[in-house]
Amino acid sequence: MRLGALGFGRRGYDAEVEAARKRFDRALRDHARDEKKRVEKLEKSRAQHEERNHEEATRIEIWNTDLEQRRSAYQDRDVEAVEWFADQVLAASVYPHGFPKAHQVSYQADTGDLLVEIDLPLEDVVPAARAYRYVKTRDEITPVPRQDKERKELYASVLAQTALRTVYEFFAADTEGVVQSIALNGHVATIDRATGRDVHPCLITLQTDRDEFKQLVLTQVDPRACLKRLRSLISPNPYELEPVRPLVTFDLSKFRLMDSLDVVAGLDSRPVLMDLTPTEFEHLIRQLFEAIGLDSVNTQPSKDEGVDAVAMNTDPVMKGLCIIQAKRTKNVVPFETVSALAGVVEHKRAAKGILVTTSWFGRASEAFANEHGRLELLDGANLVHLFKEHMNLDVIPGPIPPKRRLQ
Numbered sequence: 001m002r003l004g005a006l007g008f009g010r011r012g013y014d015a016e017v018e019a020a021r022k023r024f025d026r027a028l029r030d031h032a033r034d035e036k037k038r039v040e041k042l043e044k045s046r047a048q049h050e051e052r053n054h055e056e057a058t059r060i061e062i063w064n065t066d067l068e069q070r071r072s073a074y075q076d077r078d079v080e081a082v083e084w085f086a087d088q089v090l091a092a093s094v095y096p097h098g099f100p101k102a103h104q105v106s107y108q109a110d111t112g113d114l115l116v117e118i119d120l121p122l123e124d125v126v127p128a129a130r131a132y133r134y135v136k137t138r139d140e141i142t143p144v145p146r147q148d149k150e151r152k153e154l155y156a157s158v159l160a161q162t163a164l165r166t167v168y169e170f171f172a173a174d175t176e177g178v179v180q181s182i183a184l185n186g187h188v189a190t191i192d193r194a195t196g197r198d199v200h201p202c203l204i205t206l207q208t209d210r211d212e213f214k215q216l217v218l219t220q221v222d223p224r225a226c227l228k229r230l231r232s233l234i235s236p237n238p239y240e241l242e243p244v245r246p247l248v249t250f251d252l253s254k255f256r257l258m259d260s261l262d263v264v265a266g267l268d269s270r271p272v273l274m275d276l277t278p279t280e281f282e283h284l285i286r287q288l289f290e291a292i293g294l295d296s297v298n299t300q301p302s303k304d305e306g307v308d309a310v311a312m313n314t315d316p317v318m319k320g321l322c323i324i325q326a327k328r329t330k331n332v333v334p335f336e337t338v339s340a341l342a343g344v345v346e347h348k349r350a351a352k353g354i355l356v357t358t359s360w361f362g363r364a365s366e367a368f369a370n371e372h373g374r375l376e377l378l379d380g381a382n383l384v385h386l387f388k389e390h391m392n393l394d395v396i397p398g399p400i401p402p403k404r405r406l407q
Helices: 008-075 079-092 148-173 210-214 223-229 278-292 335-347 363-372 380-391
Strands: 103-108 113-119 129-135 140-145 181-187 202-209 231-234 295-299 309-312 321-327 352-357 375-378
Touching: 008 079, 079 103, 079 113, 079 148, 113 148, 148 181, 148 202, 148 210, 148 223, 148 231, 202 210, 223 231, 278 321, 278 380, 321 335, 335 352, 335 363, 335 375, 363 375, 375 380
Parallel strands: 113 181, 321 352, 352 375
Antiparallel strands: 103 113, 129 140, 181 202, 202 231, 295 309, 309 321
16 A cells, blocks of 8 residues: 555645745745845945045045135235145156155245255265176176266266256246246255264255246256356355355245344343243244344244244255244143144244253153154253353253153
């Protein structure tokens, strides 16, 4: 007798159908759940995408609006806009690896004159080897030294080419004719071999106007002869860093300045710096830097952007513009104050930032200043020595800093 006749086959079949139906229902539920998650994820991704598109469209709109405003301001000879444009020209200029990029610019709207200071490469930009020779007997490659005369001539030519190229790039980029003339000073940042101190001698200085420069066929000129034809001074011995005096130097007109105050005249024989008002202290610091030998002026206190005074060293061998900030305080100068000064130095394209205080600085601030390279921190103890040396004043700065633990 067959098992199907007793109903066993039917029951087995029904069980399989029921199990399959349960699996199907479970698969439908899983699919519905997964589909819901997929739709939610898709909607979330779509919302994020639309948000990013909106943010990007807003950013582009702001950028284009700002660019159009800059262009309009540039056409109107706005000083900040023209100097921003000049910075972009220099930043976009491509040079071989190792060429310095440091620079600063200043524009005079009434005359259309642009002053540009750039850092030039050092003499090691010219390879010491003229060629390389394979010596078969020793199975080695040896350099063929370049003669000193050739190295010096090539170095002088590199400096001349760099100066001419910089002027060309400005005039070529200025399609609006906003810049009528360019004065360029080319410096090198190096160390004086005799003193071990940082120096910044000017090796090339030139001045030319647009019409004069347009007559040059730069692809056919001898760079050094071309510079001599222009209003220029060239170091007679650039390889030895022999400086020349710049034809035009930076002025202080871009800063909001105030009349000077003679604080020294009202001081007693041993003044306490903390007894001075903040304004008196700032003017006294300005007088100190004047006594040191810098042309210094104070800025308006409500609009100084972290600048209490500016100073200019007119010595052609040393760097020029200095940002000075004076802090009359009894407490340690916060690290944030030091880092903020670094930002002002970059924004103002200054050669150095000097932070002067009646108190002291922390280790982090000193380490940051050393690493930055263009910041100098003068605490109360330094002020005592500087006032005595340069102004014959015995000053009392502020409280004595706490002793530091030995690391």
